[in-house]
Amino acid sequence: MLRIISSFDGGNIEVVKADDPCDIQLNIRQDTNAEFFQWFYFKVIGVKNTPCTIKILNAGEASFTRGWENYKAVASVDQQYWTRVPTEYENGILEIQSTPSSDAVCYAYFVPYPSDRHSELIARCQASEGVGLSVPGLTKQNRPIEVLTFGSMADNKPALWIIARQHPGETMAEWFMEGLLDRLLNQQDGAVRSLLQRATLYTVPNMNPDGSMLGNLRVNSLGVNLNREWENPSIDNSPEVFHVRKMMIESKIRFCLDVHGDEGLPFNFIAGFEGIAEASDKQLAIMNKFRNTLAQVNPDFQLENGYPKVARGKGMKTTSTGYLAAYHGAVSMTLEMPFKDAENAPDEHFGWSPERSMALGRSSVESMLAVIDEIKS
Incomplete structure (x- = not known):
């Protein structure tokens, strides 16, 4: 039947x-x-x-x-x-x-990222040497908002944040995080050791656990789009952003990569904060160096296609990227991956996939390493 x-x-x-x-x-x-x-x-x-x-x-x-x-x-x-x-x-x-x-x-719509796999990822990371787990708050459905910290904290080490899945249906974002986090656990990886000696990494594999469980595309259990809440989050309506933003500020955030998926564009690309009036030339130069390095180390990432550039002063400050660049001087950016295939590197059988998302996550280590000295100065 x-x-x-x-x-x-x-x-x-x-x-x-x-x-x-x-x-x-x-x-x-x-x-x-x-x-x-x-x-x-x-x-x-x-x-x-x-x-x-x-x-x-x-x-x-x-x-x-x-x-x-x-x-x-x-x-x-x-x-x-x-x-x-x-x-x-x-x-x-x-x-x-x-x-x-x-x-x-x-x-x-895309390969799901199950909550069981998320729990296993959190457990695997927090059980490893040099990794801390924090729960700064709970969602409205009482799920933990989990932050994994890699590397020791010191005043001279900048705080780098990587967050994913503000929009729960963008499951490729958590596949990206799994690739990144598993690489950060490899203490035999010289690039990882160098990065963690010079920075503290704060990671949020899933910003929207309620929406993920509910099978939502873009919102939490209350119908709130988290990536429009950053300028003025509410503990009642957007506790996910409220608690993570508070922890970011306390860490003196210097960098944030917000990982997403885009429904329409068949490319991997980064959307920046060029439209924010407060953006400095130094911030923009660091962002461009990060972007260029990622394109060099992983051919699935490209620079030619993406969102249209926003005119200076017209950028949104309600998104994580706009808010963190404008109010905290952070080098913040949004990484987008396709739900479709990657047109510049197509795969007829799998299209854009979890494996390629994880590989792109691993590649972000070199990009962070390339800009860490500029972020620190």
Whole structure:
């Protein structure tokens, strides 16, 4: 018997019609207490060796319809090995074609990052020498806001912050973090040792654990977009930003990389703070050096494509990047990865993937190392 299930960690789908595997009709559920929607993640059971046509009927009303252009969904029968499957977007409907090799198959907008894997990552890191775990506060659903600290704290060592998944549906951001954190644990890595001798790294693998569990695209359990809260966060509505921002200020933050995913653009790129009136030439030079170094060490990252430059004085200070650059003089930037394939380095079978996200995370060590002396001075 054909069944469709999404009542699990990060699941999101609503069933319209599911009595014929050749005509499965679904809708993506809106984010909790908000109108955003695009993230989907569900399991289809009872379809072994059966050609399936899955239609997402409300795709044309999603938050970022450009995200469906040249897009392929991901599928997995074991929730470990995910591949891209034929997907078409036409007349406002996203249609997925697949013939599963097992009784059950999962489909998702991007490869999910499960809460169990998150817990294992936190445990693996905090059990390692030289790594500290802090919980500066709790979410509205009483989940911990977890900060992992790498390296000793000293007055002469600048605080570098890397945060991810303010938007919970951007799961590639936490895959990036896993790659970075696992590299930071390698005490035989000379670049890591050099970086941690000269800086203290504060990392938040998941800024939005409530939204992640609920299967949201962009908001927490209250319907709040965390990356519009940084100028004036509320402990009632955005405790995630409130507590992390407070800890950042106490650490005398000098650098922040905020890791995201972009629905529309098929590239890896960095969006900076050029539009902030308070931005100094020194801040901008350090940001550009970081960006250029990342492009040199990892060809999946590129410099030609990204968001249009914002005119000076027109930049938003409600985002982490804008706020930290304007109010704290930090070198802050937003790293975006694609939900689609990386057009400059395509992979027909996997598209942009967890493995490539983790590799990009590992590559950020060299980029931080390249700018650490300028950040300290």
